Amino acid sequence: MLENLFVGTADWLRSLLGGIGFLPTEIAESIVLLVKLVAVLVFILVNALWLVYMERKVAAFMQARIGPNRVGPWGLLQTTCDIGKLISKEIIIPKKADKVVFLLAPVLIFLPPLMVFAVLPLGKNMAALDLNIGVFYLLAIASLSTLFFFMGGWASNSKYSLLGAMRTVAQMVSYELPLVLSLLGVIMIVGSLNLSDIIAAQEHTWLIFTQPIAFLIFFIAAVAETNRCPFDLVEGESEIINGPYTEYGGMGFAMFFLAEYANIMVVCAMATIMFLGGWHAPFGLTFIPSWVWFFIKMYVLIFIVMQFRWTYPRIRIDQLMGFGWKVLVPLSLANIFVTGIGMYIYRAIGW
Amino acid sequence: MFGKGLVKGLQITWKEFWAPKLTVQYPEKQHTVPERFHGKFVLDVDKCIACGLCANACPNRVISLNKQKVGKKQYLTDYQMNIQYCLFCGLCVESCNKDALHFTKDFNMNQYFYKNIPLVLVRREAPAEPLEEPAMGGEDQPKPKLKPQAPKEEKVAKPAAPAAESEAAAGKEGQ
Ligand code: SF4
Ligand code: SF4
Numbered sequence: 001m002l003e004n005l006f007v008g009t010a011d012w013l014r015s016l017l018g019g020i021g022f023l024p025t026e027i028a029e030s031i032v033l034l035v036k037l038v039a040v041l042v043f044i045l046v047n048a049l050w051l052v053y054m055e056r057k058v059a060a061f062m063q064a065r066i067g068p069n070r071v072g073p074w075g076l077l078q079t080t081c082d083i084g085k086l087i088s089k090e091i092i093i094p095k096k097a098d099k100v101v102f103l104l105a106p107v108l109i110f111l112p113p114l115m116v117f118a119v120l121p122l123g124k125n126m127a128a129l130d131l132n133i134g135v136f137y138l139l140a141i142a143s144l145s146t147l148f149f150f151m152g153g154w155a156s157n158s159k160y161s162l163l164g165a166m167r168t169v170a171q172m173v174s175y176e177l178p179l180v181l182s183l184l185g186v187i188m189i190v191g192s193l194n195l196s197d198i199i200a201a202q203e204h205t206w207l208i209f210t211q212p213i214a215f216l217i218f219f220i221a222a223v224a225e226t227n228r229c230p231f232d233l234v235e236g237e238s239e240i241i242n243g244p245y246t247e248y249g250g251m252g253f254a255m256f257f258l259a260e261y262a263n264i265m266v267v268c269a270m271a272t273i274m275f276l277g278g279w280h281a282p283f284g285l286t287f288i289p290s291w292v293w294f295f296i297k298m299y300v301l302i303f304i305v306m307q308f309r310w311t312y313p314r315i316r317i318d319q320l321m322g323f324g325w326k327v328l329v330p331l332s333l334a335n336i337f338v339t340g341i342g343m344y345i346y347r348a349i350g351w
Numbered sequence: 352m353f354g355k356g357l358v359k360g361l362q363i364t365w366k367e368f369w370a371p372k373l374t375v376q377y378p379e380k381q382h383t384v385p386e387r388f389h390g391k392f393v394l395d396v397d398k399c400i401a402c403g404l405c406a407n408a409c410p411n412r413v414i415s416l417n418k419q420k421v422g423k424k425q426y427l428t429d430y431q432m433n434i435q436y437c438l439f440c441g442l443c444v445e446s447c448n449k450d451a452l453h454f455t456k457d458f459n460m461n462q463y464f465y466k467n468i469p470l471v472l473v474r475r476e477a478p479a480e481p482l483e484e485p486a487m488g489g490e491d492q493p494k495p496k497l498k499p500q501a502p503k504e505e506k507v508a509k510p511a512a513p514a515a516e517s518e519a520a521a522g523k524e525g526q
Binding site for chain 2: 066
């Protein structure tokens, strides 16, 4: 029953639209798709709100505090309240800013997470769209957010914003490489770019056990991709105020802020799919619905990302670049090499 | 081994995550205030002889007091502390040789309006005639210098009121 909650809802909607009769199938199908996409958008926004709250709670708990606890039960409405505050603030546009780009950046910043989540299988048969080049699409879209960060930083016409934006580009471009290369091992083993195939291949063994190095590299690169501590040089408060968001106030800032969490969700969901078996239940605990499993795994990873932030200090920009190019890239290349050899050996002994 | 420190750091934060929290939720719960805390002032009006030592001792000129002569005694009519300038050094309390001025543990002296900040410890009118111990003077009573007032009973009764009451009144005014 619960297992098919969402799939069932989609089917019900489809049959409802079909029952009306005069609608052509294509239109009915696209309406269903639209509903799915809106659902994904709502899902992302609600989760981003929750993640801001969770981040603050985690931070507080790791510092012997209790965190937000005044607004609503256990402070659950704190983020909603903050967003309300941010919405009510004036949108300040710097005089010399490039107005169109300046305003466009925070609007577009939500696009990549939304587009990525549209293809992620959040449970059994629960991808809004099932692409057969899913991984390729994911990587292509996920790296798009660099552009929007850069747009924001450039259009602000402020030295801090520009510095932050340059750092974003440098960091994201150089960590994109190990991110992609580490996934290559997975793709070699599975032999498909389709996300559903990758998940199906992990029914018995999660790929984290066959590709532990790749998982580590992927996770580190993913943390760097999302500009999270210890790689949060982009918004290193002590150095460049707030990086690309320096000139943004009110809702513009809130959008960037929420997009950061949406991006964390994206990378953690990707890691779940690629390495942690997606929606497969471990130990045969299949009575818990698949989408709940997906959720649990994703949130465990998110928690770890948050724990990183409250454990490690920020590293320097040269260390960041050095680590990316001198450690992660060679390591991921070596991983591909070893995976290739291993696959040949397995095939030779006829596994 | 490389990365040992990283794992150790994660272990520490993980342990800390489950450790008991130190936050005391202020308005509902409070830390116990130490015995010798320097908080809001109270004045024991009966003990105070309006000598003005406290006002003189204050480095910030926080205390302003007014007195009138009633009979042979100085009668304290007004004792006000501009508490916003007070640095709670305690020199005033120390200087009082009648042990009339004290600290309490109440540290919440917030006010919504600026004009309510000064702490009024005494505000009363002097009685026209000395009340107690009229025989002490021996000779004939010197007229009090203030303009003679029709002796209002409640006003006269006030000086005799216990310090606690005037303190409460001051507190109420302060709220
Ligand atoms: S505590 Fe110090 S500053 Fe405050 S009234 Fe007394 S003498 Fe003045
Ligand atoms: S409080 Fe003490 S020092 Fe101050 S006027 Fe009264 S008796 Fe004198």
